[in-house]
């Protein structure tokens with residue numbers, strides 16, 4: 309049982325303000341992921357929650373009790389770092405039980421907890437081995453096991469997967485999700501990998517320069533980003549951004565991207581956008597996956613864009629294509645059978661139901 313609240317949390321290091329007033333309520337049993345570019349304050353936030361870093365302002369509360377002055381060992385939280393170090397001379401069992409032995413837990417209680425954690429992590433047959441006899445992913449699980457046996461109120465993970473190769477990372481991601489489904493401990497995970505954030509989180513917290521840009525379930529961040537930063541950060545390949553103008557003709561709106569390209573805005577959005585007709589400083593945003601080849605079902609070439617392909621990257625299940633609109637590089641995702649080749653012309657169909665309009669001055673999605 310643990311509910312964690314951050315209130316106007318601030319951290320200053322000499323002249324840098326690493327965390328600039330964060331408000332976040334983490335529910336009991338929730339899995340929250342802090343994601344953002346390098347240096348945005350993720351680790352600092354996590355370390356403040358753990359008590360490893362003093363707060364410069366604001367409050368941290370656990371189950372309603374302010375813990376600002378509670379030392380780390382009394383917060384009942386277990387942190388797993390990116391560079392988790394296992395004791396090389398100890399077996400897996402000894403590594404996992406080390407903390408409990410220090411606290412003089414009874415032997416049978418230690419054995420019960422270690423065996424239970426090993427079962428959850430599927431490393432029961434490795435308990436007698438030394439770390440050097442384990443693969444990277446198995447070592448990672450032992451590090452998680454050390455946290456699990458403590459049965460803490462909160463798990464804090466700081467990029468626990470970033471040292472693993474791509475395949476193992478995907479495996480361990482699933483592993484972490486499975487563990488959380490079993491133990492249901494409130495978890496705060498930190499990553500700069502947006503795919504990890506999306507796949508693991510109940511809610512994702514997107515951070516940028518010490519502030520929170522947006523908090524929401526993964527699908528909400530993907531479909532309804534509130535700022536240009538979130539729109540560009542979530543999703544891979546990243547959303548395309550193009551300067552645009554809104555035009556009105558016979559009551560219908562169009563987004564003009566170039567002399568030749570003006571795409572029809574869906575009537576459902578007309579109300580929201582109408583006040584911005586004709587003004588400067590607008591950016592059109594569309595994800596590559598909403599820019600596939602025209603399959604003739606777009607209705608009178610509704611959002612047709614004729615692309616001259618500069619680069620084609622076949623990925624097997626799809627092909628990424630890169631072309632230009634007014635000098636700006638744009639990425640589309642087409643079927644491997646669409647005939648995408650360097651230099652070829654291809655008609656694409658822009659899925660305007662998924663478009664975004666951004667006010668450049670404020671960085672907000674309209």
Ligand SMILES: Nc1ncnc2c1ncn2[C@@H]1O[C@H](COP(=O)(O)OP(=O)(O)OP(=O)(O)O)[C@@H](O)[C@H]1O
Nearest residue numbers: 321324325326345346347348349350351352353500
């Ligand atoms: N002990 C420190 N002294 C001074 N500045 C620090 C200290 N720790 C962190 N910072 C600064 O605070 C800011 C946030 O750092 P933090 O480690 O929280 O970033 P992060 O989001 O975890 O980044 P990364 O993805 O690279 O791990 C950075 O500008 C960093 O240089």
Ligand SMILES: [Mg+2]
Nearest residue numbers: 350351352466
């Ligand atoms: Mg960090």
